[in-house]
Amino acid sequence: MAGIDEAIPRVNFETMQRYHGRKVILCCQISQIDNGTVRVTTSDKGEVTIVGGSSPYEGRFAEVMGTVVGPTNIQELEHTNLSDNFSLDMYNELVKLAHKDAYIGMFST
Known part of the structure; x- marks a missing residue:
């Protein structure tokens, strides 16, 4: 039987800094798109650069799955465009809960 991924x-x-070299999911607000890189603002007001995406970003918010390749960089594997009424504040609360010892792994994909 194959193991679970x-x-x-x-x-x-803040929490992406713990996952250098690993896949993560980051919901963010699009700040700027320029020559294959996307600059975003995270739910806790950090600035991150997303590189390597192949499909266009549309709207104000996106969910990005990718690999953390530096303190402020994610290599995109895929992304999903989110509704313009997405709440980054609520997402940030989810992330804070998900990283408390009592809930580790409960909100992962």
Whole structure:
């Protein structure tokens, strides 16, 4: 029987620093798109650069799955465009809960 794949944690700027070299999910607000890089603001007001995406970003918010390749960089594997009424504040509360010892792994994909 094949093993279960490792869970992919949901992160904000603060928590993504713990996952260098690993896949994460980051919900964010699009700040700027320029020559294949996307600059975003995280739910805890950090600034991150997303590189390597192949499909266009549409709207103000996105959920990005990718690999953390630096303190402020994620190599995109895929992304989903989110509704313009997405709440980054609520997402940030989810991330903070998900990283408390009592809830580790409960909110991962």
